[in-house]
Structure formats: structure tokens, C-alpha cells
Amino acid sequence: SILMLFIFTIGQSFTSIIANAQELNKIGLVDSFIFDKTELGVGEQTRIRVNFSEKPGLEIKTGDTLTLALPPELKGFKGTIPLNNEQGQNFGTCQINTTNVVCTFSDVAEKLLNVRGHFYFQVEATQDVAAGEKKTINTDLGTNLESQKVTITGPTNNGGTSPGTMHSKGGSIKPEDTNIVNWWLNINGAKQNIDTDIVLTDTLGPGQTLNQDSFRIGGFAAPMTPEAFQAQGYGTVTFMGDNAFKVVMNKDKASGITFAFSYTSTITASGKSQPYFDNQYTVDYKITNENPVSTSGSARVNNIDQGGGAQGDLPPKGTLRIVKHIAGDETKFIPNVSFNLYTESGQQIGGTYITDGQGMVEVPDLDPGNYYVQEIAGPNYLDFDPQVKVPFKIDANAEKGVKLSIPNKVKTISVSGTKTWNDN
Structure with missing residues (x-):
């Protein structure tokens, strides 16, 4: 038997549409990139500023990267x-990642002429340089510009350690998550003997909220939760709202050991625009054979x-x-589309x-006035109505001209044949 089945579909082949989104890093869009250090x-850390035009x-x-x-x-x-102008128009968005930066441009960038802009972002020298060594890298950031040199010096190794202090505090934001501030606080770094309980009160500054689940206490042992800290008799932990806590370290456990506290805070929406984040703390303690001390610090x-x-x-x-x-x-842009242009009167x-x-x-x-355009011909895969009028106005007081973005749908035609059976 012979089976003949014919199905034909038109509309998904755009071979004549040649202007698709493209990558712009190697073809001259970037004018310069500058390292602050x-x-x-x-x-x-250092900052990199990129200019393009x-x-x-x-x-x-639209869609170029x-x-x-x-x-x-x-x-x-x-x-x-966001790459915005003073009027709030968005030309695109730059996504900063740990290994690259990807800027994707919007239709605003396509509609306007002589587009130019800039963006800046921070980078951190990684831990890939050994102690006491220097490493010079040459980078063009994947552009067609001349490479620039950056020198990274490894950590200093003087073979010794500095004596501990009674209290010290610091923090950082890591490249992988810029919504989080990582805080640490050491108490009794010199491992002094203590006559009274050590009382620590810690308060976050504005623009951040304390993540209680992140709270850990170590130094004298593997980092443990507040619940484990209390269960093992080291002291008590009390959270006060979403930005403060109090820790009492029992004197019977506190002598001769260091307490290392670590926790994180989440940057709030209002905190995103802050230049920095603060943290204050107070410590009350008495070292054996010394006077009681009440002190404070900040980071x-x-x-x-x-x-x-x-x-x-x-x-x-x-x-x-x-x-x-x-x-x-x-x-996807369409070449070879024909238009006629008319005044408002025709x-x-x-x-x-x-x-x-x-x-x-x-x-x-x-000249200033009201006009309209009509599409009269185009590639045969387009679906258009030659009767449609697209109006626009040339304003006598306008400093610039007019840009019309006119879309077209694509024809989709399905033709089904017939079955022919031949049982010879």
C-alpha cells in the first residue's frame, strides 16, 4: 500500500531577518575601563569604572549584551x-557576578541615538597569592582594549603572633552575597582568668536586621548554637528585638578561654543606599586581681x-x-519593508x-505638523494591513525628531493534504 500525507507550515523561518541581538564586548562599544587601585x-577591594558609547x-x-x-x-x-538617565528611562541592566559582568540593553537604547553611559562596581583580590609573594595579572576584561596590570601582594608572614586583647570586633560583606553583613566578635582573646561573669551587649546600627539563626559561639570549641551554649553551662544568650542581643558568660567557664561570636545581618531596603553599617557593643568584666571594667567598642x-x-x-x-x-x-528587525508618508490631509x-x-x-x-505612514509592501512572511495608518507629530518646539517602532506579526499557514490508498 502507498500512504501519501502532506502537511506544510509556513511562518517559522526568518532567514531574511538578519539583525539579531549580539555581544558587544569585542567590537568597540567599550571606551575605557579604569581601576581605582x-x-x-x-x-x-578596588572599584572598576567602565565607559561605553x-x-x-x-x-x-534591544537585547544586545x-x-x-x-x-x-x-x-x-x-x-x-540599572542604566537609567535623569528622567528615569532604563537603557538596560548590568548584572554583576563573581566571575563576570553582563549588561543587557533595552529598547530605549535602540530607540535613541548616540547612546553612551558608564557603570562601576567593586572587586576583591582573592586568596590565590601565597604569603610574601606578588602576582601581576594583565587583563582587558574581555574587551578589545589594551590590557592593564594589577598587582596582588600575598599576606605578610612574620612568623609570629600578636597577643590577644580582651575584646575585638569586625565585619565584612562577601562578594557572593551583598545582601548580608558578616559580623564577628572575640571576647577574652588573651585568655585571662576572670572573677565575675562577663556580660556582653551588642546592638546593630540602622539598615540591617539580625539573623538569629546564624548566631554561633566558638573559640573554645567547635562553633555551637545558643541552645547548646546554654545547655553546656557556658552562659545565656538573650535576643532583644531584631537588632540586639545580650550574652552572659559564666565566670566558672569563662576563665582562660576565648569566646568567638559570629552572626550575620540582612541589609534592609533602606539600608541598600547607606554608605556603611555600624555595630556597637559593651563588655563588663573583672580580670583576677584587677579592678572591674566596663568598656565599649564598635565596628x-x-x-x-x-x-x-x-x-x-x-x-x-x-x-x-x-x-x-x-x-x-x-x-528581530525586518528589512525591505516599504512605507508611504502622508500629511494629515492625505x-x-x-x-x-x-x-x-x-x-x-x-x-x-x-515641517512641523501631523503626519501618518502606511506600510504598502514587505516580505511575504509578514502579516500586515496596508490600510492601517500610523500617526505621528513633528512638534515645532521639539528639540529632537520622532522615532516610530512598528511591529509586524508573522503569517502562519497550515495546509493538510489527503490520504491516497493504493492496495495493488
Whole structure:
């Protein structure tokens, strides 16, 4: 027997749509990148500022990306940077990762001309350099620009240790999670003998909330929870609201050992804009054969410094710019679409205007007034109505021209054949 079945579908092949989103890091978009510091110690931070701009023949399209690669010796602090202008228009977003930066541009960047902008972000020198050694790296951040040198010096190893103190505190924000501040606090670092209970009160500053589940106490043993600390008779832990705690270390357990406290705080929405985060604490204690002491201390952690912005221009005054793209996907532009241009009264202006390989066509030197365009022809895969009028206005007081983004749907046609049986 012979079975003949014919099914034909049109509409998913866009071979003539040539302008898709592209990666811009190697083709000249980046003008410069600048390190605030090029001599770093292990764990030290620096800021990188990147400037970019469109060039003749290099125009940013919707969905285009700019990817910067960080060398393994420098770790980026994670974050998201909106590229906005002063009016709040968003040209795109830069995602800062530990290993790279990926900026994705929006339709605003495509609609405007002469787009330029900048962004800056922080990196940290990693632990890949041995003590007492220096390592020089050359990086172009994955661009076509000249490489720059950064030197990282390993930690100093003097073969000795400094004596402990009664109390010390510090904190940091790690590149992997910039929403969290990591705090640590050491009590009785010199392992003194104690005659009375040690009483510690710790209070977070504004812009952060204490994560009670993260609270651990170690130093004298493996880090343990507050519940285990209390159960083993070392003392008590009392949380006071969402930003403070009190710890009483029993005198019978506190002599001759160090208590190492660690915990985290979550940065609040309002805290995101703070330049730094503070933490204050007080300690009451009495060392054997010495007078009672009531003292206080504080620590400060700088917030991650990152930001950016962009701007662009409309077409010149009196200019109409048409951009054709597939409906629902502004990254796929349509060449060879024909338009006629009319005044509001129906008088045709000029001849027929045809979009170029980038899906664009411009009409300059239009007088102020109301106009409309009509699409009269295009590739056969497009679904359009030649009767549709797309209006626009050239304003006499406008400093710039007009840009029209006009979408088209794609035809989808299904044709089903018939079965023919031949039982010979």
C-alpha cells in the first residue's frame, strides 16, 4: 500500500531577518575601563569604572549584551545596576557576578541615538597569592582594549603572633552575597582568668536586621548554637528585638578561654543606599586581681559601591525614524519593508521609503505638523494591513525628531493534504 500525507507550515523561518541581538564586548562599544587601585593586598577591594558609547556603524539594539570577564584573581561583588538617565528611562541592566559582568540593553537604547553611559562596581583580590609573594595579572576584561596590570601582594608572614586583647570586633560583606553583613566578635582573646561573669551587649546600627539563626559561639570549641551554649553551662544568650542581643558568660567557664561570636545581618531596603553599617557593643568584666571594667567598642563595614547610568538622543529635529520588528520580539528587525508618508490631509511626501538591513529608514527635514505612514509592501512572511495608518507629530518646539517602532506579526499557514490508498 502507498500512504501519501502532506502537511506544510509556513511562518517559522526568518532567514531574511538578519539583525539579531549580539555581544558587544569585542567590537568597540567599550571606551575605557579604569581601576581605582592597581596595587592590592589579598582581600583588598578596588572599584572598576567602565565607559561605553555607540560609534558610527555600531548601534545598540534591544537585547544586545556587553559581557566583561573578570580574571580569577579578582572576584566581583554581586549586584544589579540599572542604566537609567535623569528622567528615569532604563537603557538596560548590568548584572554583576563573581566571575563576570553582563549588561543587557533595552529598547530605549535602540530607540535613541548616540547612546553612551558608564557603570562601576567593586572587586576583591582573592586568596590565590601565597604569603610574601606578588602576582601581576594583565587583563582587558574581555574587551578589545589594551590590557592593564594589577598587582596582588600575598599576606605578610612574620612568623609570629600578636597577643590577644580582651575584646575585638569586625565585619565584612562577601562578594557572593551583598545582601548580608558578616559580623564577628572575640571576647577574652588573651585568655585571662576572670572573677565575675562577663556580660556582653551588642546592638546593630540602622539598615540591617539580625539573623538569629546564624548566631554561633566558638573559640573554645567547635562553633555551637545558643541552645547548646546554654545547655553546656557556658552562659545565656538573650535576643532583644531584631537588632540586639545580650550574652552572659559564666565566670566558672569563662576563665582562660576565648569566646568567638559570629552572626550575620540582612541589609534592609533602606539600608541598600547607606554608605556603611555600624555595630556597637559593651563588655563588663573583672580580670583576677584587677579592678572591674566596663568598656565599649564598635565596628563599621562599608557598603558595596556600585552604580551607573546612560543617556541618548532622539533623531535630529524634523526627522522621522521608522524601526520595523517582529511583534513580540524587538530583537528581530525586518528589512525591505516599504512605507508611504502622508500629511494629515492625505498629501504624499516624497516617494516610497524602504527599511534597511537594520530594519530602519529615516525621513529628514519634515515641517512641523501631523503626519501618518502606511506600510504598502514587505516580505511575504509578514502579516500586515496596508490600510492601517500610523500617526505621528513633528512638534515645532521639539528639540529632537520622532522615532516610530512598528511591529509586524508573522503569517502562519497550515495546509493538510489527503490520504491516497493504493492496495495493488
